[in-house]
Amino acid sequence: MFIVFARIEDDKNITGFIFEKDQVEGLTLNPEETKLGIRSSSTRQVFYNKVKVHKSAILGARGEGFKIAMNALNVGRIKLSVAVTGAAKKAINYAVGYANERKQFKVPIASFGAIQYKLAEMATKTYVADAGNYRAGQNIEDHIARLENEGLSPQEAKLKGVEEYAIECAILKVFGSEVIQYATDEAVQIYGGMGFSAESAVEAFYRDARISRIYEGTNEINRLLLVKMILKKAMTGEIDMMTPAKSVVKELMSIPSFNAPSDAFFAQEKSVLQNLKKTILMVAGTAAQKLGDKLATEQEVTMNIANMIIEVYMLESALLKTEKLVLKDGAEMHDEKISICLNYLHHAVEEIRKNGKEALFAILEGDEQKMLLMGLKRFTKVQAVNLKEHRRNIAKKIIEENKYCFN
Ligand SMILES: Cc1cc2nc3c(=O)[nH]c(=O)nc-3n(C[C@H](O)[C@H](O)[C@H](O)COP(=O)(O)OP(=O)(O)OC[C@H]3O[C@@H](n4cnc5c(N)ncnc54)[C@H](O)[C@@H]3O)c2cc1C
Structure with missing residues (x-):
């Protein structure tokens, strides 16, 4: 069965x-490719x-192929992220x-700190990916239900519901595919020489993971796309970026606030966010x-901007998920998940600082650059925690x- 996009x-x-292959003439196939x-x-x-x-083979209506292709990609991206997050859990199970x-x-x-570091990092990234998947998944389902209530047909509601979260789908695709790459690479490393052998399962995990950064739009294309989509929403007034951007500049000119965050759960972390x-x-x-x-x-x-956006979305997803669990069951029940959040928070801050710095180096010079670099330092301040102990x-x-256990 072929789904093809072409210009009439x-x-x-x-x-x-x-259409099916046998329904058309002139369609030929090369032999199966040997792949990584x-x-x-x-x-x-x-x-x-x-x-x-035959014209009966038209999918949807003439001239509407782009919309169909784009929506298939949006759904494909979040689905890919969910699939690779599941695969990352499997890689952790084998590795541990x-x-x-x-x-x-x-x-x-497993008693060595160097190995524990790897297991903790694999689990942290996987937990964060999971949190993002469920967050966006629920958002999409809620939006579809809202649109159906407003009178849209189930098909229209599904199309529009996913389209509304196209940015999140792109973020998750990039993040999930890089998590599976990381997790399978570290699984091979934990297996040592055995991991390099085609006899071990992790050798295939490592090879299978590689495609996820390429298909459903390469990660480069998805990064470019997600920034473009956000800027477009800002230009068309769908989201207001100017008011908060102006208040950030105003804040930069003022004396920093020394008010301590409240002692509510994750208050400190939310203030960092x-x-x-x-x-x-x-x-x-x-x-x-x-x-x-x-x-x-x-x-x-x-x-640089895409990387910063991805980090913030993913960190926020993990904090929201964990906060919900802690408010329901108490902090003691979710002690390791809190460690995961703190571990990821520090990772996100470092990534955002690095990418922010690179971008500011590229676009500014002189005093203007100095001032914004100071702003960057101020906004990426974070309290020291013993990450080794959390890991x-x-x-x-x-x-x-003896398995991934943070579902
Ligand atoms: C195993 C496999 C299965 C696939 N299955 C399907 C399928 O079912 N359906 C389907 O439609 N497709 C499928 N594809 C195709 C896949 O989606 C594409 O290979 C992928 O989108 C990349 O396109 P490309 O290969 O043409 O690479 P290119 O576009 O040539 O990209 C090469 C490199 O250049 C970068 N690049 C390209 N354009 C830009 C740009 N504007 N700015 C910056 N960097 C850029 C890319 O990120 C990449 O790093 C499959 C591919 C493979 C390998």
Whole structure:
């Protein structure tokens, strides 16, 4: 069964077609390709030599192919993220299973801090991906239900419901695919020489993971796209970026507040999160103002902004999920998940600081640069915590349970 997008005659827009191979003439296939991974999935080059299809093969309406293709991609992106997050949990299960079994210097390698660091980082990133997937998934379902209540047909509601969260789908695709890459790479490392052997399951996990950064739109394209979509929403007034951006600049000129955050759960962390959002407004606002249309060709800066946005969305998702759990069951029940959040918070702050700095270096000079770099320092301030102990706390639980256990 083929789903193909093509232009009819001189149409401006492409049209979608759906047909079976045997229903058309002139369609030929190359042999199966030998691939790095996902070898059970068929991949062949397709050639269309003067292929004619009956008009009944039109998918949707003439000229509406782009909308169909884009919506298929949006759904595909969040689905990919969910699938790879599941695969990351599996990679952790194999890695911890091996680490508990394999002995070196007469003790299981799971007892080594270097291995515990890896397990904790794999679990942290996986938990954060999970939190983002469920958050966006619920948002999409709620929006679909709202649109249906407003009288849209289930099909229209689904299309529009997912479209509304296209930015989140792109964020999750990039994040999830990089988590699975990280998790499978570390799983191979934990297996040591055995991980390099085609006899071990993790060797295939490592190879299979690689495609996820490429298909459903490469991560470069998704990064560019998500920034473009946000800027478009800001230009059309769908979201207000200017008012908060202006108040950030005003705040930069004022004396920092020394008010301690409240002692509510995660108050400190939420205050850091707020500041990280201000960093994005500051950097993205400056980039839009200084570069204007040139931002599209200054891809390195766009990538910096995309990285910052991804970190904030993912961190916020993990904090929200954990806060909900803690308010329901108490902090003691979710001790390791709190460690995960603190671990990720520090990672996100570092990433945002690094990307913010690179972007400001690229777009500003002199006093203006100095002032915004000071702002960056102020907005990425974070209290010191013993990350080593938090990672050990996370790893201890995984090692005891012999599996990923933070669902
Ligand atoms: C195993 C497999 C299965 C697939 N399954 C499907 C499928 O079912 N349906 C389907 O439609 N497609 C499928 N694809 C195609 C897949 O989506 C594309 O390979 C992918 O989108 C990348 O496009 P490309 O290969 O043309 O790479 P290119 O577009 O040539 O990209 C090469 C490199 O350049 C970068 N690049 C390209 N354009 C830009 C730009 N404007 N700015 C900055 N960097 C850029 C890319 O990020 C990448 O790093 C599949 C591919 C594979 C390998």
